[in-house]
Amino acid sequence: xxxxxxxxxxxxxxxxxxxxxxxxxxxxxxxxxxxxxxxxxxxxxxxxxxxxxxxxxxxxxxxxxxxxxxxxxxxxxxxxxxxxxxxxxxxxxxxxxxxxxxxxxxxxxxxxx
Amino acid sequence: xxxxxxxxxxxxxxxxxxxxxxxxxxxxxxxxxxxxxxxxxxxxxxxxxxxxxxxxxxxxxxxxxxxxxxxxxxxxxxxxxxxxxxxxxxxxxxxxxxxxxxxxxxxxxxx
Numbered sequence: 323x324x325x326x327x328x329x330x331x332x333x334x335x336x337x338x339x340x341x342x343x344x345x346x347x348x349x350x351x352x353x354x355x356x357x358x359x360x361x362x363x364x365x366x367x368x369x370x371x372x373x374x375x376x377x378x379x380x381x382x383x384x385x386x387x388x389x390x391x392x393x394x395x396x397x398x399x400x401x402x403x404x405x406x407x408x409x410x411x412x413x414x415x416x417x418x419x420x421x422x423x424x425x426x427x428x429x430x431x432x433x434x435x
Numbered sequence: 436x437x438x439x440x441x442x443x444x445x446x447x448x449x450x451x452x453x454x455x456x457x458x459x460x461x462x463x464x465x466x467x468x469x470x471x472x473x474x475x476x477x478x479x480x481x482x483x484x485x486x487x488x489x490x491x492x493x494x495x496x497x498x499x500x501x502x503x504x505x506x507x508x509x510x511x512x513x514x515x516x517x518x519x520x521x522x523x524x525x526x527x528x529x530x531x532x533x534x535x536x537x538x539x540x541x542x543x544x545x546x
Binding site (some may be wrong): 354356364365366368390410412416422423424425426427428 | 468470476478479483490491502
């Protein structure tokens with residue numbers, strides 16, 4: 323069975339400092355992995371996805387994530403946080419294109435001016 | 436390109452009443468999903484359709500929830516009767532390949 327763990331329910335950073343949101347997955351296969359962002363009162367938006375190509379994936383708004391099979395991790399990073407990055411972030415795992423999509427519990431990111 | 440359409444946007448009902456949500460996916464998207472997102476939690480998959488067939492409904496409370504996708508296009512999700520713990524945002528999503536496109540959701544309050 324697949325599952326997703328997001329190690330921090332809440333992360334707070336100062337504007338201009340790096341962001342690290344952690345995600346670990348459990349899957350018996352090499353899964354597809356995604357990060358979605360949800361701003362308050364807005365819909366879910368895809369940030370980036372990993373689908374067995376390059377292990378370092380670049381997404382929108384300066385975010386990137388690195389797939390590490392040995393650590394079963396897919397952490398999301400950004401070199402410099404912006405106020406507009408404050409939102410809820412979800413790590414998502416999927417076994418195949420037609421398999422069910424499992425969301426992690428989410429990490430709430432706060433950015434302090 | 437039109438996105439995933441959901442209605443209504445908000446719904447307030449009393450417990451034990453019935454409610455239905457409607458979703459129109461992006462044209463051509465074979466896979467349709469219904470998620471329940473309780474405040475402060477990640478979306479939980481309720482049911483996934485591939486065309487008009489059910490791929491997964493293992494987390495759908497079948498004693499009160501039902502869903503259908505007639506003709507493999509639009510879908511409705513029904514709750515009958517509603518309980519207080521059903522208060523949540525119900526999200527519909529569709530996909531052609533791997534990327535999911537989400538609707539803006541229906542916010543349900545059960546009083």
